[in-house]
Amino acid sequence: MNAAAGSAPTKVHVPLGERAYDILIGPGLIAGAGREIAARLKGRKAAIVTDENVAAHYLAPLTESLAEAGIAATPVILPPGEKTKSFEPLMRACNEVLAARIERNDAVIALGGGVIGDLAGFVAGIVRRGVRFVQIPTSLLAQVDSSVGGKTGINSRHGKNLIGVFNQPDLVLADSDTLKTLSPREFRAGYAEVAKYGLIDQPDFFAWLEANWQDVFAGGEARIRAIATSCQAKADVVVEDEREMGRRALLNLGHTFGHALEAATAYDSSRLVHGEAVAIGMVLAHDFSARMNLASPDDARRVERHLRAVGLPVSMNEIPGQLPGAGQLMDAIAQDKKVKDGKLTFILTRGIGQSFIANDVPESEVLNFLKEKHPG
Numbered sequence: 001m002n003a004a005a006g007s008a009p010t011k012v013h014v015p016l017g018e019r020a021y022d023i024l025i026g027p028g029l030i031a032g033a034g035r036e037i038a039a040r041l042k043g044r045k046a047a048i049v050t051d052e053n054v055a056a057h058y059l060a061p062l063t064e065s066l067a068e069a070g071i072a073a074t075p076v077i078l079p080p081g082e083k084t085k086s087f088e089p090l091m092r093a094c095n096e097v098l099a100a101r102i103e104r105n106d107a108v109i110a111l112g113g114g115v116i117g118d119l120a121g122f123v124a125g126i127v128r129r130g131v132r133f134v135q136i137p138t139s140l141l142a143q144v145d146s147s148v149g150g151k152t153g154i155n156s157r158h159g160k161n162l163i164g165v166f167n168q169p170d171l172v173l174a175d176s177d178t179l180k181t182l183s184p185r186e187f188r189a190g191y192a193e194v195a196k197y198g199l200i201d202q203p204d205f206f207a208w209l210e211a212n213w214q215d216v217f218a219g220g221e222a223r224i225r226a227i228a229t230s231c232q233a234k235a236d237v238v239v240e241d242e243r244e245m246g247r248r249a250l251l252n253l254g255h256t257f258g259h260a261l262e263a264a265t266a267y268d269s270s271r272l273v274h275g276e277a278v279a280i281g282m283v284l285a286h287d288f289s290a291r292m293n294l295a296s297p298d299d300a301r302r303v304e305r306h307l308r309a310v311g312l313p314v315s316m317n318e319i320p321g322q323l324p325g326a327g328q329l330m331d332a333i334a335q336d337k338k339v340k341d342g343k344l345t346f347i348l349t350r351g352i353g354q355s356f357i358a359n360d361v362p363e364s365e366v367l368n369f370l371k372e373k374h375p376g
């Protein structure tokens, strides 16, 4: 990471050999996208995959910037929302990319949140057995998490993200200006993933967030620093374990409980969005670690205090509507994770910034814990 001088963007390099790429972070990057892309890719055609919400704000300036750099762009505009990560929109996007005569040296550009990034990355990986791929993430979650690391794909009726490929982008442009039009709720949800990096293995970053979160929410340098620190943290893990055979699982801190809550609310974003589920899940993971005598309950309270301060939900009681009982939540956890001989793999912690992968968590302990936290 290099601290930006003047208006130069902050850069995080992801050193993955022949799949290495840069993440540029800062304001005004959409206006400069044509130059950055033309400098890295040979092709002079691009398909911009985006959703209706994001297109309304950023499709025109991106198309103009590409045109100035001699790149002719065709838009592929999909409906917003998680349902877009499914076969029909995938097929439509593939066909529109082919109709635009995108060749292997040309680019598919994902302009949007994690839904668009995951879908467009998959399209770029399979059309003509792979064309170039640029991520322009526009949600905080996409800027700090989904646009980095190369996991792409769609959902199946058997579950989320079950159909896809590893496909690293050639470039990520995280334009911090785009976050100005993101809803405060979506911004907070993305912030849960930022805090997650502190809780995994960077206690100093978590303490910095506790002291500076208001500046991160306000925008400016603190926000760019939070995004860059997050991208660097994710890049470090991905470089060590690109295909999640080991350490990359740490990125799932809070996600085992979180995914169960998302399933329990039928992925209804009016009740719960992913980052909110992760916030509750991270508090539960710290509480459960304390219950197992691995960490101090004070750490769980500290996590809870910070996430509540920024406006995130921190307990299951805050989810609107009726939740299924502990038994059903446990079933969702068991489905999400492999259970072997009544033992689960979980990300637990010894304290703030001391997370680890535990392979032998007794299912019965998790069930008892859930019954305490969520009687009924």
Ligand SMILES: NC(=O)c1ccc[n+]([C@@H]2O[C@H](COP(=O)([O-])OP(=O)(O)OC[C@H]3O[C@@H](n4cnc5c(N)ncnc54)[C@H](O)[C@@H]3O)[C@@H](O)[C@H]2O)c1
Binding pocket: 051, 052, 053, 054, 057, 080, 081, 082, 085, 112, 113, 114, 115, 116, 118, 138, 139, 140, 141, 142, 145, 146, 147, 148, 149, 150, 151, 152, 160, 161, 178, 179, 180, 181, 182, 183, 186, 274
């Ligand atoms: N590939 C990975 O490693 C990875 C990691 C984490 C999450 N994900 C995936 O990411 C998805 C969630 O991403 P998300 O939270 O960005 O959701 P999203 O893509 O649905 O975006 C959230 C909402 O914000 C809108 N939006 C996005 N940017 C905007 C902007 N700048 N201004 C105004 N509106 C804007 C979108 O239209 C959408 O309505 C999930 O499908 C999840 O599975 C993938």
Ligand SMILES: [Zn+2]
Binding pocket: 145, 193, 255, 274, 278
């Ligand atoms: Zn997540």
